[in-house]
Amino acid sequence: MQTAVQRPPAHIALPDAGPLAVALNDISISFAVPGRPVFKAVAPTSLHVREGEFVSIVGPTGCGKSTLLNATAGLLRPAGGTVTVFGERLEGLNAKAGYLFQQDALMPWKTALDNVAIALEVGGTRREEARAQAKEWLRKVGLARFVDRYPHELSGGQRKRVGLAQVLVRGPKILLMDEPFGPLDAQTRQIMGTLLLNLWAQDRKAVMFVTHDLEEAIALSDRVVIMSAGPEARIIGDFPIDLARPRDTADIRLDPRFHELYRDIWNQLKAEVVKTYGEETP
């Protein structure tokens, strides 16, 4: 592990026991662009996520958070190191993971309902059955009235929620979420956060959650990890969040312990954000 990893205080009951859902061991990722030197986006770094654990990843923009999720999903092959999923070395795509992409990933030629239903039909579920379940999930994410809309007729936040339903309907063991609430307003973010926590509490998937909102990261997670500014980004901080569950993502922000955690994490994150910012201003 890294040298700078923060050791959790002894009194915290961490989900230490239990097998690992995801283990990124010393992975490094480079991008080769013709005519330019190889860009080393992620330096050798490690991240372990236990079964049922909710881990948030924060870091300055462009540091490599999406890249890390892509490697976990099996969409990117790391140049070095290994990716292990439930103890097995990952080859090809990660079939145990559901991935909610940062960018729009819905099929523009399918309605919201069909976009969700197709995720089940691919696995052999009958059409009517798939549609019934899809409808149920769209209702859960608050889109019951929008089932027949095409993606271009939905707002950015609504599209994200269709994406969420599309991922959750398959019941993946591992959830990869890349700024899922990015385009939502502050209130809806909190509502969606609470919704996500409630859904998660039912079957406790392992979650890797990328966000640029530190408060959100703390409110939702069991652990918050910080990535350093790229290139050669690494995980440089690892903070267990010892706030009691079940949580209300709005009320928890008033907890004094929340503020302590926020201060600790922000102190370290700030330095990284300044680095990125400093690089890009003349």
Add this chain to the structure above:
Amino acid sequence: MHPVRLLFLQFLVALAVIGIWQIGSTVEIGGDYLLPEFFFSTPVEVGKRVWQMFASGMIWKHLSITLTETVLAFFIGSAGGVVFGFWFARKPVVAAVFDPYVKMANALPRVVLAPIFMLWLGLGIWSKVALGVTLVFFIVFFNVYQGVKEVSPVVLANARMMGMNERQLFRSVYWPSALSWMFSSLHTAVGFALVGAVVGEYLGSAAGLGYLIHQAEGVFDVTGVFAGMFILAAFVLVIDWGVSGIERRLLVWRPQPAADHG
């Protein structure tokens, strides 16, 4: 704009053109005709001729032949374009090997092929269909190729994360994307199918709109030429309406302002 108002304005344009034509060809201005009847005929004459063609029923045979050729050229050309478009887009090596030949074939003026097709396929409808196919094929081919290539990598990654295999990717991702590109060029493709048919008929045949126009030209029957052209133009308009209707049905998922007509 209100559709009735639009229709009215469109009608006005036709009226103005016909008016100028009629006056120019029948009213003497300074001892001379602006549009001598021998070269330009007159709208009234052309109208009479069109009416005769329909009244006698002789036009239907020619229309139906041209329509058959157009439809056949369109479907055969499209089918070929779709198959090869997909094949080339999914197999970059094949695309790279054939690239110069595709460009050469596409740059060839199709009119020079017409006599060859007549030699091979005779003077019947198939030589005209072949000419139309060579036009339609490339339009559809390039659009399908582009449509498959331009699938958003994120949509593709998302579909693969769902566990789609190649066949499912084809059905749910590549095909709809290619189809939308193909449809954006549908008007052009149908237009070219018709051009192929008419040019083929013009260059040698015994029936069809192109044949009618050619016959009229052969005896300096300007009225006949204009009547043929008028019927051809009206025919294009009707086909175009049909295509627009199909397009609206199949591409409901596309944002309206982005709908472009190729």
